[in-house]
Amino acid sequence: MPLPSDLREAAEEIGPGVVADRRDIHQHPELGYEEKRTAALVAARLRDLGLSVRTNVGGTGVVGVLRGGKPGKTVLLRADMDALPIQEENQASYASQHPGVMHACGHDAHTAMLLGVARVLADRRAQLAGTVKFMFQPAEEGGAGAQRMIDDGVLDDPPVDAAFGLHVDAERYVGQVSVRPGPSNASSDRFTIVVQGRGGHAARPHRSVDPIVVGAQIVTALQTLVSREVSPIEPAVVTVGSMTAGTTFNVIPDTATIKGTVRAYNEDIRALVQERVGELARGIAAAMRASAEVDYRVGYPVLTNDPEKVELVRSALSEVFGIEAVVDRDPSMGAEDFSFVLQRVPGAFMYVGVRNPAWKVPRPVHTATFDLDEDALPIGVAALAATALKFLSE
Numbered sequence: 001m002p003l004p005s006d007l008r009e010a011a012e013e014i015g016p017g018v019v020a021d022r023r024d025i026h027q028h029p030e031l032g033y034e035e036k037r038t039a040a041l042v043a044a045r046l047r048d049l050g051l052s053v054r055t056n057v058g059g060t061g062v063v064g065v066l067r068g069g070k071p072g073k074t075v076l077l078r079a080d081m082d083a084l085p086i087q088e089e090n091q092a093s094y095a096s097q098h099p100g101v102m103h104a105c106g107h108d109a110h111t112a113m114l115l116g117v118a119r120v121l122a123d124r125r126a127q128l129a130g131t132v133k134f135m136f137q138p139a140e141e142g143g144a145g146a147q148r149m150i151d152d153g154v155l156d157d158p159p160v161d162a163a164f165g166l167h168v169d170a171e172r173y174v175g176q177v178s179v180r181p182g183p184s185n186a187s188s189d190r191f192t193i194v195v196q197g198r199g200g201h202a203a204r205p206h207r208s209v210d211p212i213v214v215g216a217q218i219v220t221a222l223q224t225l226v227s228r229e230v231s232p233i234e235p236a237v238v239t240v241g242s243m244t245a246g247t248t249f250n251v252i253p254d255t256a257t258i259k260g261t262v263r264a265y266n267e268d269i270r271a272l273v274q275e276r277v278g279e280l281a282r283g284i285a286a287a288m289r290a291s292a293e294v295d296y297r298v299g300y301p302v303l304t305n306d307p308e309k310v311e312l313v314r315s316a317l318s319e320v321f322g323i324e325a326v327v328d329r330d331p332s333m334g335a336e337d338f339s340f341v342l343q344r345v346p347g348a349f350m351y352v353g354v355r356n357p358a359w360k361v362p363r364p365v366h367t368a369t370f371d372l373d374e375d376a377l378p379i380g381v382a383a384l385a386a387t388a389l390k391f392l393s394e
């Protein structure tokens with residue numbers, strides 16, 4: 001069934017409201033599991049539209065259910081609501097009013113866009129065949145808010161047949177939307193290694209066990225996991241992001257602490273690296289008379305888009321924006337906790353270009369100067385609304 005021809009106009013028409021919501025949320029950013037104001041705004045908007053609303057789902061999450069006038073399948077659309085612990089450096093009128101907290105990953109835009117989608121679809125409720133479930137989740141940035149909402153039943157009652165979401169893409173220009181079949185975002189795990197040595201006077205190292213030197217060997221050896229133990233045609237990353245030890249120039253400390261992250265694209269490699277980080281750290285420490293304690297935390301799984309659902313997204317997007325707007329996405333080693341949803345329900349995650357054509361360099365996410373071209377907001381609204389309608393009409 002073809003999509004309604006006025007979908008894009010409908011999204012453009014409510015554009016100013018979506019921009020206003022985005023700016024409101026941007027000015028009042030909240031960290032993961034603290035999204036109280038944002039959740040209240042979301043719940044109020046959804047109730048105004050006549051949706052049935054559940055709050056405090058998996059913490060501060062909100063679920064809205066829109067039942068169409070005709071029976072059919074259930075599709076879930078998802079946005080994340082949390083901000084980052086970054087001090088905003090932008091001078092915009094809508095800059096963050098909360099010191100040290102900033103919507104630097106575009107989740108303000110995701111939330112505002114999904115509210116726009118709810119409005120567009122609620123306006124067509126009578127013709128809608130099936131149910132649309134709106135998932136507004138807390139704590140995407142490391143807190144696994146999606147998993148908490150799943151534990152709290154977001155995928156049940158009614159059960160969800162397919163799930164879709166989007167993220168802003170700071171590299172691509174406004175007007176482009178990208179999506180990729182199969183694995184699209186990496187898994188993300190973290191580790192902490194504490195090397196236990198024996199401190200002492202820097203001038204008498206033979207009477208100590210220097211944890212800094214042991215730690216340096218471990219950091220170097222970790223570099224060989226990807227280069228020597230993982231197949232060269234499989235993407236994987238081991239990054240040590242922090243190494244702390246000692247307090248001054250002439251004292252050998254007792255311990256050194258190493259922290260890092262592991263990214264992978266398949267579960268076998270993920271498991272291999274997990275095992276080998278521990279073996280290397282403990283083995284090297286033992287060989288050098290020290291010991292190492294390894295705390296390895298499994299985080300977000302690989303985000304895998306269902307190829308059929310990717311085709312559905314592509315066909316919906318080409319119908320609304322023209323084929324030239326739909327571009328292929330390169331795989332990313334970034335992680336995204338929508339992967340927890342896509343582990344259970346087939347679906348797809350798309351990326352909406354937000355770079356202004358006049359910006360000579362991109363304004364990357366997770367930086368103090370991140371911003372987006374708000375012309376992208378109605379595009380995101382139309383993209384998700386079209387995807388949901390396409391899925392329900394098939």
Ligand SMILES: [Zn+2]
Nearest residue numbers: 105141365366
């Ligand atoms: Zn982020």
Ligand SMILES: [Zn+2]
Nearest residue numbers: 105107140167
């Ligand atoms: Zn994000």
